[in-house]
Amino acid sequence: MSNTEVASLVRGPTNLPLWHKTIGGLLEEQAQRHEGRTALVVPWQSIRCSFRDLQTRSEVTARALLAAGLQGGDMVAIMAGNRVEYIDFMLGAARVGCPLIVLNNTYTPSELISALERTSTKVLLIASSISRRSMTSHIEGTHQVQAAGRLRHLKQIVVLPPTKQSSRSLTVMEYHNFLESGDDVSNKELQAAEEKVKDTDVVNVQFTSGTTGLPKAALLTHRNILNNGRFVGTRMHLTSTDIICCPPPLFHCFGLVMGFLNTLSHGASIVFPSDSFDASLTLNAIAAERCTALLGVPTMFIAQLEKLASKPYQITSLRVGLASGAPVPISLQERLSRDMGISDVLIAYGMTEVSPVSTMMDVGDPKERKRGGLGTPLPHNTIKIVNEENSIVPRGTRGEICSSGYALMRGYLDNPEATNQAMRRDGEGVLWMYTGDEGYIDEEGYAQITGRIKDMIIRGGENIFPAEIEERLLQHPVVAEVSVVGLPDDRYGEVVSAFIRLSEGEKKPMIADVQRWVGDTLGRHKVPVHVYWIGQHGVADDFPKTGSGKHQKHILRDIGRKLLQKQGDEGKIQERARL
Structure with missing residues (x-):
């Protein structure tokens, strides 16, 4: 990091004292x-x-x-x-x-x-x-x-x-x-x-x-x-x-x-x-x-x-x-x-x-700052962005989001190995939680998330995060809900794949139309190669979710792999029939 660059480390305010109450x-x-x-x-x-x-x-x-x-x-x-x-x-x-x-x-x-x-x-x-x-x-x-x-x-x-x-x-x-x-x-x-x-x-x-x-x-x-x-x-x-x-x-x-x-x-x-x-x-x-x-x-x-x-x-x-x-x-x-x-x-x-x-975010933040991103650290919290070498990166550079402060858990119950893997001290003795999320801090100190590191799609060596593709698809007039995952591909290793639920009463568009919708604003490599519709045969009737409502992408990936396998098997049968 050069002398003119600002580090991706932001501390929350301390004007409100911590409570020491039960x-x-x-x-x-x-x-x-x-x-x-x-x-x-x-x-x-x-x-x-x-x-x-x-x-x-x-x-x-x-x-x-x-x-x-x-x-x-x-x-x-x-x-x-x-x-x-x-x-x-x-x-x-x-x-x-x-x-x-x-x-x-x-x-x-x-x-x-x-x-x-x-x-x-x-x-x-x-x-x-x-x-x-x-x-x-x-x-x-x-x-x-x-x-x-x-x-x-x-x-x-x-x-x-x-x-x-x-x-x-x-x-x-x-x-x-x-x-x-x-x-x-x-x-x-x-x-x-x-x-x-x-x-x-x-x-x-x-x-x-x-x-x-x-x-x-x-x-x-x-x-x-x-x-x-x-x-x-x-x-x-x-x-x-x-x-x-x-x-x-x-x-x-x-x-x-x-x-x-x-x-x-x-x-x-x-x-x-x-x-x-x-x-x-x-x-x-x-x-x-x-x-x-x-x-x-x-x-x-x-x-x-x-x-x-x-x-x-x-x-x-x-x-x-x-x-x-x-x-x-x-x-x-x-x-x-x-x-x-x-x-x-x-x-x-x-x-x-x-x-x-x-x-x-804060109700008092400027309107444009409340239209996206994660806001700033809560009082007595600090966040930083680090690279793979565990060094703090300059503002605007992507890396893993880490958090420190009073809010860090005591640890995982009876699991010191997992605790030590998730929470690590820096050279100054400060304890940090490594979140596994990728993001960055902008010039004004606001945090942005680009995706879950483990959900990242690596297509031919290019890193793609599902969040921006999901946001684009949700702007489509007939799309009610969407989840984007990576599915295996012989040529690229992984390709973008979208599971979509339509708004009630809407007709299913052509897959080419969905791909064109993404490609109009995002790079060609971010266009979904595979599009699956929630409710279609072989796909779940609803998105698999955790008890708190989050999409379970690992289950969607399993469903996608099975659908690809079935398509491959059917293709082989048709090929044998032609022979």
Whole structure:
């Protein structure tokens, strides 16, 4: 780097001091400050809780955990949809120092059991159903495995709503019985447990959505996630009069930290419109509660816009949207502004391991800066861009995005090798998270992402990132959703391939027209060689997604390879027929 070049290293502001509070401590403060003001609304459960209600309900849960014999550091787990008991359990566990493992609602019974084994969970709270999906096989499978001598740490399975499951070897409790079990825990016992909790203690265990091998469990502290949620709210210019609609799941940092802890930090209200995402129920909740902010990943926004196109909803109160999980094309931002009145769509960037937000836009940023990119580092965060030699590159140069600051996880549970691979110290002793994302920092200090390094398509030695091709395709008038991946090619190694879902009621265009649309603005090497339509024979009826709504590109690549193999086999049959 020359003397005239500026390094790709940007530090967030430090004018707002870090909080050294526990979640339980903040809850007590907010209950005293806001008392009967609405903190939480769950329309599908007909629930409305004040800040004082949250404190009272979480105290009942905390007593029940103590009655079960749990102590600070003992892990508990939850597998349920977005519901009031989820918040009760999280707050109750945080108050007495029990790290909460949030389990992905899409887990199979075997994945659930694996997570319980790896975390030494002592109490599991599980819903008997999530949306329309029965959890009976999960409950029975966990029961049977414990009876066979595994899951020796597990003391109780607590089920909500009530279930008739029971066993001699494993206590399967109804939720109301679990809560009643804490009646005999004294105030002195509860206070003693709460006084031991520190802001540096692990409070949340989040499994990463890995695509290979076992997901890793990130250990997050009170200081990590409480400050992160708070700083997200400052970028949204959140006040106690705001009402956030939160469709993202609570098992993900988006729902739990950027949603609930964000609102708790600012004394605002949060609405969970359904136990799992439902576009119609989300729109109903926005209209009924007059929500001022909407959270979501792009696929959620698209689904709501499609519903709005077919049925009128009274959406007049929204002022800000918060998006994460995938780039939000400018065309989608414009539709959200036009059709839902969201004047600012803010993009937050990060990963579970950084609690989860590293950089974010601000409502006060210039309009042109909010039309793309990742914003600037949150307070007390720093980002840098490094090359393959681990050297910081000049502004405007692409490289791997790294993050440092208070928000870095404690590490991966029982996996020091993976921890040391993901987080490394520089020559000055500063610890950095290596994200695996490629991006750059522009001249004004704003971050941009160009793609996931592992998703990069290498075509004949040229590096291609799917994001810019996806954004171009989403500008096409008939395209509703798209995902671009690399598929094998004998000549180039890999070629660009697109999976496309059409807007409702639209006719499928010619593949040549789609290719011409991309080629008009992007280089020839970025034009999709293969185009597949979601819903066509041999392709999935919908995009494979994680529980938080992200496209699972590894599954799309597998589907693409099978389609190519089938095309090759059919070609060979036709060739033999001609001979």
